Amino acid sequence: MRIAATLMLVAMAVLFFGSRPFLEAHPAVGYLHAFAEAAMVGGLADWFAVTALFRHPLGLPIPHTAIIPENKDRIADTMAQFLRENFLTPAVVARRMQAMNVAGAAGEFLSQPQSGAGTRIGEGAAELMAGVLEALDPERLGGQVRAGLKTQLARLEIAPLLGQMLEAAIADKRHLPLIDGFVRWAGLTLEDNEQMVRDMIHARANALLRFTGLDERLANSVLDGLYKLLAEVLVDKDHPLRNKIEEGLESIARDLQHDPATREKVERMKRELLENPAVADWWQGVWERLRLGLIDLARRPDDLMGGQIGEMVRELGLALSGDPRMQRQVNRFARRTAVGVTSRYGGQIVRLVSETVRRWDARTITDRVENAVGRDLQFIRINGTLVGGLVGMTLHLIDRLVWG
Template structure:
C-alpha cells in the first residue's frame, strides 16, 4: 500500500507522543512515532504524487526535446534547433538540481549516502530544539505576551460578557458546581485535622490578653458593662428572695455549736436582710458605691491585661489549658462539618443567599468592567502580570514540550508527515526549476550566439 496508514479510533490529525516507538491504536493502521495518518493526510499524499508525476513528466519532456533537437541539429535542421536544444539542456539541469534539493530534504537521493541529505530525518531532533528556541524567544517573551494580551482588551470584553444576566447565571452555576465537587472530594477527617491544627496554632501564637484588655477598657469607658451589672444584680436579688431559707440555714449551720439556736436564727435573719438590702440598693441605685467599685475593678483589670506581665502570663496559661481540653478540640474539629454542610446546601440552592450574592457581585463587576477604564486597566494589568510570570518562569518547561515531542517522533514517519503537508508545493520548485533553467539556457545560448556573431 506504499506505506499508507489509516487512522482508526479517536485519532484525527497528528499526535505528539513522548518517547520512541509506536503507540497501539484500536486497530491496525496507526502510524508510529506518535503520528496518525488520516484521510486528509492520504489526500495530501495523493496530491504530492500527482505533482511528482507532473514534475517528472516535465523532466522527461525536456530530455526528449533535447534528444530530438540534438539529432535535428546534426541532421542540418537549421539554427533554431540549437536554441531549442540549449533551452532543453538547461531545463534538464535545472530539473535535476531541484529534484536533488527537494528529495534531499526527506531522504537520500537514489539511496546514496551523500553528505547533507535526508535533512529532516537526520536533523529532526536539532530542528525540534531550534523550533523550541524560536517559539520561546519570539512567542513566549514577556514583551510579546504583554503586547498581545493588551491588544485583546480582556478587561472590557470580560466586563461586557459578565454584565449579561445569562452569563452571570452560568458562571454562578459553574462556580457552585466546582465548589460542590471540591467539597465532595475532600475527606472530612483530613480537613478537620488541618482546620483544628490551624486554629489551635493560630490561637497559641497570638497573645490575647492585650486585646481583651483594650476591648474591656472601651466597654467600661462606654458604660456597656452596666447592663451586665444590672442583670447580675437583678438575678442575684431574685435568687436571694427565692432561696431566703437556704441562705439563713447556711448561716445558722456555720455558727459555733455552743451558741444558742435563737441567736443563730437571729444572726441568719440579720445577714439575709443585709444581703437583700445591699442587692436591692445596688439594683435600684445607678450611683451605688459598689457599682463604682466594680467600675474601678474592671478599669484596673483592663489596664493589667495590657501592661501587667504576671496577669498576661496567667491569661496565656489559662488559654493554653482551655485549648488543650478534648471538648474544645472536638468543637473546633466539628466546625468544618457544619461549615461544609452549610456551604453545600447554599451552593445547591439556586435561591440561596450565597448564590444570589455571587450573581449580584458578578453582574456588578461586569457593569463596572464594561464602563470603568481604570478598573479595566487594573484587571488587565493583573492578568498580564500573571500570564507573563507563568510564561517567563516556565518557558523552559513549555518549550521542552516541543523539543521532547519532536524527539519522540519516528524519523521516517516525521519525514512522510511533513512531506504530505508541504511536498506538493515543493514539487512546484522542480517545475519552476525546469522552466527557469530552460529560459536561462536559452538566454545564455542566445547571448553566446550574438557575441560570437
C-alpha cells in the same frame, strides 16, 4: 472534499479517454482532450504533493515523502521556538496586555453572574469544590486544620491583643452596650431566681424575725433595693457603680498589656484550653458541620450565587466596571503578573509544547495536522486539476495558432 477531488480526477480521465476517438470529428474536441490531459497531470501532481506531506504515496518509500511524520521532532522544536520568540517574551506579553482591559471585562462578567457563561462556570466550580470536600478524609483533614490552628494560636500571645481590643472599645464607647446588656441580664436573672433569694433570707433569719414576719419584709426590701439599683445603673449613665465597672475594665485592659503576672495567667489558660481534649472534639464537630454545610451549599450553586455571595460578586463587578482608577490598578497588576509568569515559566511552557508533540506517534500528529488544515488540502487538488486543464487548453491553442 477528498472524495470530490478524487471524482474530479476520475472525470478528467473519463473525458480524456472518451474524447480521444473523436479528435478528428470537430476542432473543439481537441481542446477538451488537451484540457482533460493537462487536468489529469495537474490533479495527480497535486495529489502526490498533498499526500507526500502526511504519508508515503501508495505506500512506496519515495524519498522526501511523509514529511510531517518523518520530521515531527524537528517540527516540535521549531514550533516551541516560534512560540517562545514570538509570543512568550516579556515585551510581547506586555504590549498585548497593554491593549487589554482585563478589569473591565472581568467587571462586566461578574456584574451579570447569572448569565449563561457565568452560570456554567459557577456550577462547574461549585461541583469541583463539592467533589474535593467529599473526597478528602474529614477526620484527617480536620486534624490537620486543628493542628495548624493550635500551632498558630500557641505562637500568638493573646493577652496584649485582648488588652488593646478592650482599650479601643472603651475609648470608642463600644463597651456601653455591653454594660447595659449585663445589667439587663442581671435583672432578668434576679427575677427568675427571686424565690431562691427569699428562701436564702428566710433560712438565715432567726426565729424571732420569722415569728414576727420581718424576714419576709427584709426579703422584699432586699429585692426591691436590688431592682432599684439595677434600674438606676441602667438609666443613669454617670452612676457610681457604672463608673466602677468602667474603671475595672480599664484596669483589666492595662494589666493585659503591661502586667507580666496577668499576661502569664492568660497564656496559661490558653495553653490549658488548647490541650483540653474537649476543645479538640468541639473543633472536630465544628469542622464537620462546616464541611457538610459547604458541600450542601456547593450542590446548590443557584442559591450560592443568588444570596449574599452573589450580591458581593455583582457589587465587585459593578465597581470594576465603573471605576477607571481601579481598572488601571487591576490591569497593571494583571500585566505585571503575566509578564512575571512569562519571564519565569516561559521556557517551561514551550518545553511542555515540544515534549508533548514529541510524544505523539506519527499517525497522531499526521491526523491532527491534516484535520486542522482540513478542506483546504483538497481544494489544492481541485485547483491543481482545474489550473492544469486551463494550462493544457492554452498550450493547445498556442500550438494550433503557431503550427497550425
